[in-house]
Amino acid sequence: MISAQNKIYLASKSPRRRELLRQVGIDFELLLLRDALPRGPDVSEIVLPGELPDAYVARVTQEKASTAWNILQMRRLPLRPVLAADTTVVLGQQILGKPGSPAEALAMLKQLSGNTHRVLTSLAVHHQGDNFHCTQTSEVTFTTLNEQQMQAYCATQEPYDKAGGYGIQGIAARYISHISGSYSGIMGLPLFETTLLLRQAGIRLP
Template sequence: MIKHQHIYLASQSPRRRELLKQIGVHYEVLLLRDDPRRFVQVDETPHDGEIPVDYVQRICREKARAGWETLAMRNLPLLPVLAADTTVTLGGRIIGKPDNNEHAAEILRLLSGSQHQVLTAVAMAFEDRLEMRLSTTTITFDTLSEERMHHYLLTGEAHDKAGAYGIQGHAGAFVKHIDGSYTGVMGLPLYETVELLKLFGYPAP
């Protein structure tokens, strides 16, 4: 097995970067967006009738493959590429990222006083090999008043987050119960990530 001392992280998420640093993984960020030379596209639009668990794994797989193809396009050193995707689901419905504060408020009303699931798929690609793991976590939210939601939205934390919240921020106070992976809800389940690192010869913790 080839031993790798570094990997690429195909994500712009600061939370995923922080989690990799937390466990001492040496990585370089591989940005897939904002590159005029990029020819690899990842369409994150759900397919008709696609269930959340299939959706999150498909997008994660495509991100990992896009990252690997990007290495060749840019003539970068060939190292494993780690990618992840997170989606929130309620009653079989995919709850995406809010378009604005009004949309975020609608999402929070849906989640208020109920249970929802956070699905995070994590994948690693190297050469023609791709391995993936899935983390599923059930979250129970407190019942949220309009005033409480309004104060939360003023923090700006709802933007660009699946389900309009980040568990590591102010919305952590909304979580009444968690059954599963806290880091998975943050966007990178560390247990599953370490499993992948080991499979690809990285000296994981």
């Protein structure tokens, strides 16, 4: 077990990231950023004009970690490392976000069908003035899907809270013919890289 002084803050609402941290025995407390009205999000996830996917995901992640660190200082919380992450699905240089409707989910799935895309998961750890960051890249190949398969998938709830409109740990796994990289990274938190950054920030891990 990780000792109390080795606890971190996780600046993410993702249940998948929580599960992955628990999987490798990392103790954490949630430090959630605001992402809704009325005052708007603490960190905007709007892509800047001309911003490439790799630069976008790194910028957003580092802004999340920095904002969360400022919040914990404002609240006078115990000073522990803050971990933030952001996952972006990229086809060519096009960022595929979270679909907001069945029509958007279907259009996205048609783009992924029969193609290989990249999944970028950026990590940032802030602690006591030190900032650690990396971006892990994986490739995912979808088999060619027919209309019935795509319609059936988009009729589920799975596409609507995930970048790219799918989760590799869900129903979509039946359509994924090949991956290259980190399975946990595709889920949203590459555990090898996460462990490296936390060690750099002073977390004692075996």
